[in-house]
Amino acid sequence: MKNKFQLPVHDDKATIGRKSVAVDYENPLGGTVSGRKSNRCVILPPNVPMVADSIERRNKNWIAQANSAIDLIIQVGDSNFHLHKLAMVSRSEYLNRLIFQKKINRESAVDILNIQIDNLPGGKKTFELIVKFCYGWKIDITSANIAPLYCAAHFLEMSENLEEGNLISKTETFLSFLILSSWKDTFRVLKSTESISSWAKELQIVKRCSEAIAWKACANQNASSFNSEYVECLNVKTSKMNNSEDRFDAWWFKDLSLLRIDHFIEVITCIKRRGIKSKIVGSCIAHWATKWFSQVTLGFDKVTPKHMTLQLRRVSTECLIRILPTEEHSVTCNFLLHLLKIGAMLKINPELLCVLEMRVASILEKCHIQDLLVKNQGENDPLYDVAVVLRVLQCFVCGMSSNPVAERRNVGKLVDGYLIHVARDANLTMESFRSLVEVLPQNVRSCDDNLYRAIDMFLKAHPYLAEEDRTDVCRVLEYHRLSQEARQHVMNNDRLPLKLTTRFVLLEQVKMGRSMMSNGSSYRRTNTQTVIGISKDFERRQISGQEIKMMRKDVELMKTQILELNTCKIKLQKQLKRCIC
Template sequence: MAAKTLEKNDRNWVVHSTTASDLIVQVGGSSFHLHKLPMVSRSGYLSRLVFERSNGGRDSSVKIQIDNLPGGAKAFESVVRFCYGWKVDLTSSNIAPLYCAAHFLEMGDDLEQGNLISKSEAFMSFLIFSSWKDTFRILNSCEAISLWAKELQILKRCSESIALKACTNLKDFGSGDDGANCLPEKLKVEEGADNWWFEDVSFLRIDHFIEVIQSMKTKGMNPVLVGSCMAHWTTKWLSKITFELDTPNRKNMAHQLQRVTTESLIRVLPTEENSVTCNFLLQLLKVGLVMQINSALLEGLDQRIAFMLEQCRVPDLLVKNHGGDDSVYDVGIISRVVEAYASLASSNLGPKILAVGRLVDGYLTQVARDEKLEVKSFQSLAKALPKDARYCDDNLYRAIDMFLKAHPNTTEEERESLCKFLEYHRLSKEAREHVMKNNRVPLKIATRFILLEQVNMMRSKTTSGVGSSFQRTKSQAILRANRKSLEKKWLKSQKEIKKMTKEVETMKAQLNDLQMCKLKLLKQLKICNV
């Protein structure tokens, strides 16, 4: 058949030939006016449909509708050119759709040796094996034909090729043209970097990225590198999404995609210890909470982060909020994981919990300066750990004082709710003195500290007196070994005990007087406020 050219007229493709067209193939919105002989001789699918619809008449024209051809009209145009024996330009961008279309149309070697399936297979295998860039182009071309690409193993082959190259030392690629073509140009700058492939992989769509990550884990890549790659990809992905913090629309396609993406990332996280950072996991947890992902995945993240807190530093906990009216950092999510840690550690409070206590107090100090941070958020995190998690409360007091300083408009009730965590005997002498002089501390708390300080001073004096008497009596006993002196010492101690009892009663009376004064002061303050 002397077919000359294939021309496009609007949405109609027409083969110019000396023979009239006897086959019309409708692909999507495009019509191809073709000839039966060259098409059915290479396509089992078309041959079967033409035979069914021709009703035995060779000269009757047949019309075929194809709605689900991989690659659509563009891929079918290349198929037509191949069937008519014309040159087909195979590239990394069209080879995957063409390979899938050839399988759909059943263009195997059983119909004709060197048919389109084998031709496209050979070219695609060459690209995947030899070229790093072309492998990514093939993956990108599979986005519109994901089901076919997955079924025909294109995604798996590309992912394994990328994983193999990423796991290979750069020096092993050689210096020739073929070796240089395997890798991206940026590698010429820094050949020693283990993460040279991060940037290229970060542009992959989530399903293709997951395929690559699974292939890398199968190849035995260092879990830390896998975790770092996932964090790099997630950072780029997070910058493109919008958090609908108030009322996320579950029916929204974008929301559904973000939810599936988050769940997919969590499921393929490397499980090895220290393979991913605490901050990365916190970012995933935050997104997961917003997207309302599977509760089991959230619980697993909570526990994994909780186990990491003992080795964390304050910067690891800094997760920013995305709303304009929110505090700079998300304190609520830290409260969540700290509560999970406290629950896990409740049965075994070892010395490591002190490290978590220092971490939480350091974090509170860091976020206390934020003017938008609410009292409830600060208070929730401050009480998330048991008292045994702190050796003393000096750091907690420092954080509370910084919060009060940055929030001068807090009410007396709010300040009291914050300062109720402070206990006199859990603060150092310097911290207690600061509390008593601090005008930001509520009057009730400052008064209590002053009274306790007086009690403590009286006890110290009494203890000192008893101790001196005891030392003198002991010396006399050693020197004289006299029973009479021991009796005198006992009588003297009894007198001192009675004296101390009277002093305690006097102090109680003084405390009552101070309490009455405090009540009067509070009444006066209320009258002034009115």
């Protein structure tokens, strides 16, 4: 029988031996041009030594009907294949060698040999195709079964040494065609290798698919502009793309997000090796994480497969951290915080957590409040996870001495704005809020007005806090670090602890007294200078009695005010002592 091999077709009823076949090539950078079905191939082996009249399936048994009796039973999984030795050994060196050893070692004179094959790539479904191939029946090869069939052909050693046009060469030809011509089929092939991972890696299928994807992605990076806002925040849904070029990038990310972690890492490694923009790589990694870590990081869409175990999540997180591009602005601060949150929950390698903390701390000065918002989903949990931000701020403080003053001030403004944003949350605990308030030293802020505003909003959202808890939260407020407007607000704020308002009133009175005393001394010095001037030039000047009376009246009024101020001071001191007791 002649060797018959058809190129990819789309008609399920295609027959063997056509001279011309319609081939539907796919656009390497998108879906199929015509929109029809995926590529497939129909093959038939040449020079078949035995043709089966039929191959019947009875429950879990496959039985080949031919002009001779069955003399071989091969068990694959839970299925038994009743076959003929001649048909199978003519195509497989592995079966030839196995049957020969069985004949040498067999003790009984039974003509039927029983062979069990373990760990065959693709299992019984793939072996069904191999049986049909060996008996001369046509088999359909698609992007979904080509990888298992290719690996199984290598497992059974179906090479050209036995017969020209054997299964290895035929599957290799079609596999190369799919990988080189079709973007979608390349992904289908890669997905099909998940159940045969070790064989697929050994036979370079994963590497070839990854390199093909990387080549096609890099070939297009200059053809379309990249939307840098595609995955700006993981807890905010992606905005719609505005043009077809941006939609390509979204579609590309979507395809890569379907890959499992080891294949995704392989693809990203190939993409980075080809020099694609680091911002595109970082955003692609963020999109993959959004897809697969939804049940770990609160705020993601809930699409994580149930079979993704805790250990797999831990390994996946560590792998993602290791492949992150190191270039500035390649990944967003918000994504790094989500990764840090995942890592802390899964208890990954502490060194990797430290790497993330330092990376976020190094870009805090350029961050915005929205970058620090990492949502929680628990009903009784705070709206935002402040613990992950606290970790980064503690890391920033440790290396703060090497940062310029302007950078520290910018971080202080950022933290104050973040405090104002989260202080409204009624579920935010006093301990968490106080830790955030106290994490930065005073020298990062030129003024504490925004800090006071955040504290006031927190007390407003938590009206049932005990007096000592309110005092604990407010202990960072200092009179001299607030503006005059803020001081006045403090003295009239009923939400603040009484001890604080009393202290501020007392300090305000002392300040007023010192100011008045200073003004009085200046007046007396001026008055004395005037008297001396009058004595030296009495002849030239004459002071009326009315002016003298007005000066005496001003002095008496000043004495009265000072006496009232001292009295008020004594009363406030007594009131403060009673509060303390």
